[in-house]
Each structure stands twice: as C-alpha cells, then as structure tokens.
Amino acid sequence: MVYITRREHFNAAHRLFRPDYSDAENLREFGKCSNPNWHGHNYILFVTVKGDVNPDTGFVVNLKTLSQLIQERIIDKLDHKNINLEVDFMKGRLASTENLAIAIWGELEPSLHRIGGILHSVKIEETENNSVEYFGT
Numbered sequence: 717m718v719y720i721t722r723r724e725h726f727n728a729a730h731r732l733f734r735p736d737y738s739d740a741e742n743l744r745e746f747g748k749c750s751n752p753n754w755h756g757h758n759y760i761l762f763v764t765v766k767g768d769v770n771p772d773t774g775f776v777v778n779l780k781t782l783s784q785l786i787q788e789r790i791i792d793k794l795d796h797k798n799i800n801l802e803v804d805f806m807k808g809r810l811a812s813t814e815n816l817a818i819a820i821w822g823e824l825e826p827s828l829h830r831i832g833g834i835l836h837s838v839k840i841e842e843t844e845n846n847s848v849e850y851f852g853t
C-alpha cells in the first residue's frame with residue numbers, strides 16, 4: 717500500500733458564529749474568526765490517497781486526474797468564495813476547518829473509486845499554526 721498526497725490551495729472568507737449567540741458571546745467562543753464582517757484565510761488542502769501501485773503505470777492514481785477531480789469538486793466551489801454563504805456542501809454547517817475537512821471528504825470520497833484510489837485523509841491548514849486532519853471516521 718502506497719500513500720500519495722496532492723496539495724492544493726484556495727482563498728476563502730468565513731465567519732465562525734452561532735446565530736443564537738450575541739456578538740460578544742461569539743467573540744468569546746470563536747475569537748477573531750467571529751468578526752461579523754467576515755475575514756479570509758489562505759487555506760492549504762492536502763488530499764492523501766492510498767492504493768497499490770499499478771504495474772502498468774507505476775502510479776497509485778494519476779496525480780493529474782486527482783488534481784482535476786479536486787479542482788472541479790472542491791477548489792472551484794471554494795476559491796474566492798464565502799464559505800458561509802456560497803458553498804453548497806457547507807450549507808447548514810458551522811464554517812470551521814473541522815467541518816470543512818469532513819465536508820470535503822464527503823464530496824471527494826465517492827468519486828475517488830472512479831480513478832482507482834482510496835481516500836486516506838483530508839488535511840487543511842487554515843493558518844501556519846492551525847491545521848485539521850480527517851480520516852473519514
């Protein structure tokens with residue numbers, strides 16, 4: 717079993733807040749990410765796929781095909797968008813990096829079988845210091 721990782725990036729706006737909290741409560745719970753007028757992050761996404769090496773190609777999956785899949789299913793929907801307002805697969809979810817990683821897994825996992833890989837993990841770096849990794853459970 718070999719693990720390969722494709723790195724992508726996107727810029728997006730969000731706000732962490734609960735509508736049932738006051739602005740002061742949201743600030744206490746979510747800090748600067750609760751700013752009512754939104755703010756952005758330069759997110760970095762790592763998608764790791766596992767599988768056996770295909771003896772005909774030497775690949776687990778074709779990275780160009782994987783990159784195109786991530787681009788179409790994820791990056792095109794997130795890049796330069798407002799995660800709270802514009803991203804269909806984040807509708808009704810608090811726009812945390814944790815929830816984003818789970819939602820991206822849900823978007824990618826069913827399509828990966830088509831290109832012959834098994835999704836191993838989705839990792840998102842929100843800042844240099846904060847990252848989230850999801851393994852599907």
Ligand code: NI
Nearest residue numbers: 730748749757
């Ligand atoms: Ni934030």
